[in-house]
Amino acid sequence: MKAEILVNVAPTETRVARVENGVLLDVAIERTNKRSLVGNIYCGKVVRVMPGMQAAFVEIGLEKAGFIHASDLYNNKNSKVNDGSEENSGVPDIRQLVHEGQTVTVQVQKDPISTKGARLTGQLSVSSRYLVYMPSVDHIGISQRLEQEEERERLRSALEQAVSASTMKEEGGGYIIRTVAEGVSERELLVDLEYLHRLWQAVKEQIARAKPPFNVYQDLPLALRTIRDLAMESAEKVRVDSRRVFKQMCDFALKFCPEVSEILEYYEGPRPLFYLYSVEDEINKALDRKVYLKSGGHLVFDQTEAMTTIDVNTGGFIGKHNLEETILKTNLEAASAIARQLRLRNLGGIIILDFIDMVDPEHQRQVMRRLEKALEQDRVKMKITDVSELGLVEMTRKRTSENIQQVLCEECASCGGRGYVKSAETISYDIMREILGAAKTYESTKVLVIASPVVIERFLDKDAKHVQSLERHIERPVEFRIESAYSQEQYDIIPV
Numbered sequence: 001m002k003a004e005i006l007v008n009v010a011p012t013e014t015r016v017a018r019v020e021n022g023v024l025l026d027v028a029i030e031r032t033n034k035r036s037l038v039g040n041i042y043c044g045k046v047v048r049v050m051p052g053m054q055a056a057f058v059e060i061g062l063e064k065a066g067f068i069h070a071s072d073l074y075n076n077k078n079s080k081v082n083d084g085s086e087e088n089s090g091v092p093d094i095r096q097l098v099h100e101g102q103t104v105t106v107q108v109q110k111d112p113i114s115t116k117g118a119r120l121t122g123q124l125s126v127s128s129r130y131l132v133y134m135p136s137v138d139h140i141g142i143s144q145r146l147e148q149e150e151e152r153e154r155l156r157s158a159l160e161q162a163v164s165a166s167t168m169k170e171e172g173g174g175y176i177i178r179t180v181a182e183g184v185s186e187r188e189l190l191v192d193l194e195y196l197h198r199l200w201q202a203v204k205e206q207i208a209r210a211k212p213p214f215n216v217y218q219d220l221p222l223a224l225r226t227i228r229d230l231a232m233e234s235a236e237k238v239r240v241d242s243r244r245v246f247k248q249m250c251d252f253a254l255k256f257c258p259e260v261s262e263i264l265e266y267y268e269g270p271r272p273l274f275y276l277y278s279v280e281d282e283i284n285k286a287l288d289r290k291v292y293l294k295s296g297g298h299l300v301f302d303q304t305e306a307m308t309t310i311d312v313n314t315g316g317f318i319g320k321h322n323l324e325e326t327i328l329k330t331n332l333e334a335a336s337a338i339a340r341q342l343r344l345r346n347l348g349g350i351i352i353l354d355f356i357d358m359v360d361p362e363h364q365r366q367v368m369r370r371l372e373k374a375l376e377q378d379r380v381k382m383k384i385t386d387v388s389e390l391g392l393v394e395m396t397r398k399r400t401s402e403n404i405q406q407v408l409c410e411e412c413a414s415c416g417g418r419g420y421v422k423s424a425e426t427i428s429y430d431i432m433r434e435i436l437g438a439a440k441t442y443e444s445t446k447v448l449v450i451a452s453p454v455v456i457e458r459f460l461d462k463d464a465k466h467v468q469s470l471e472r473h474i475e476r477p478v479e480f481r482i483e484s485a486y487s488q489e490q491y492d493i494i495p496v
Contacts, residue, residue, distance in 0.1 A: 003235045007223055007249075008273045009242035014222045016237075017279045024282040025377075026343040030222035036401060037062075037108040037118055039127065039219030041203060043210035044120075054094045057117070058106055061213030064117035068106060070094040072121040074397045103212050111401045114305075125197050126217070129228055129256050130181035130189060131159075133196040137174035143378075145179040155181055155189075162190040166197070180229065195256075216242050223254050227260055238264050241273040286344050286404050293337055297330040300343070303405065307350035310338055314356060324363065327356045329368045339374030348380070348399025357391045368393070414487040421488050424458045427451070432470055434493050439474035444495035446477045451491035456480045
């Protein structure tokens with residue numbers, strides 16, 4: 001498939017979009033004042049140990065303390081970690097591992113999300129083009145996305161040979177062979193391995209001198225991470241609209257991945273880079289609650305603290321032959337659209353898919369096959385169930401960073417994040433009840449009501465008779481004043 005990577009750079013943020021066959025698949029945004037912390041290594045201090053949760057909070061210099069579980073603190077040289085192979089067993093009690101006030105070296109696994117601090121691990125690692133080096137384990141793992149057994153064995157053997165040939169083999173440690181290593185030679189793995197050991201030596205020296213809280217290692221910025229991981233993207237071209245960043249990417253590519261240099265291109269077009277393929281419009285659409293399908297149906301996304309629900313509706317699609325065919329066609333189209341939206345919106349956690357009810361089991365199987373096929377290109381780890389008795393599909397998608405809504409938006413000042421506000425009718429009735437209560441408590445010659453234009457308009461129109469009745473009851477006039485800066489739910493009642 002024809003894929004392009006677009007790198008848009010501004011003084012305030014860097015955005016990277018992947019476009020495949022003219023369709024935006026995913027976008028990453030890194031703001032200058034809020035770079036991703038994943039991969040960063042910190043010298044931190046334990047501020048709270050929680051035996052009931054077998055976890056601890058660690059102060060690493062961020063707004064919120066990071067969270068670390070006992071299993072992420074326990075370094076076992078024989079454990080298979082970080083590659084999804086086996087879980088650690090026999091993890092000691094958290095109180096045997098750390099105590100309050102202790103200095104620990106930790107690495108960020110997940111960025112702070114919403115009210116939660118960063119998720120930390122004590123099992124440190126540093127990454128290069130083809131490898132991940134883990135000093136605390138003695139194991140060679142291989143990315144699960146490399147499926148051919150013959151290639152897996154070749155890479156394992158090549159890495160073992162590279163370790164034997166390395167001038168730094170006394171360092172020890174374990175490795176994970178990344179997906180992008182498919183087809184590389186022993187020599188290329190050796191170069192990567194030597195680079196990682198030199199990098200780790202520098203990190204160790206920083207750790208030895210650091211006093212908590214201190215950031216001892218920071219991962220590459222977004223533009224350079226894009227180059228490092230590019231082979232996984234199978235991109236034909238990388239367009240960059242900043243000459244300075246383009247030079248940085250070229251220098252990095254020449255040093256670590258020369259084959260990528262050929263596809264790097266400085267974009268000087270008259271149109272903004274993200275206007276190509278309507279990327280800017282697609283980002284804005286990804287913030288909408290509704291996503292419209294070509295057939296006329298639509299998806300409705302609702303995000304809550306606990307989960308995300310996606311509802312499929314036929315909308316304006318009425319089909320041509322019968323109801324079952326209409327439902328099947330809508331669900332098949334929705335399955336492909338859902339897979340794309342999960343990546344584009346970077347949704348994580350528990351996700352519930354409410355497809356239109358299908359009576360025929362074969363139709364259910366077709367929709368599930370379409371969904372699973374569409375999700376194959378997603379690099380994020382996930383689990384998915386079959387259609388339940390209630391007609392729902394349950395899935396989880398690993399949450400590693402904030403979703404696009406959390407990055408680009410903030411809580412609505414009017415509704416407080418509810419997604420709705422009280423109607424003008426409800427507010428006017430609330431105000432009249434409060435006036436009745438205030439009239440009994442305060443002596444005054446009149447009552448002044450200050451509210452938003454839509455509420456005042458209702459008082460002077462539809463509720464005019466109620467206002468007259470209220471004035472007779474409290475035996476004083478009620479005056480109204482418009483305050484355009486007030487939201488619909490804001491108002492003041494002032495006895496004068």
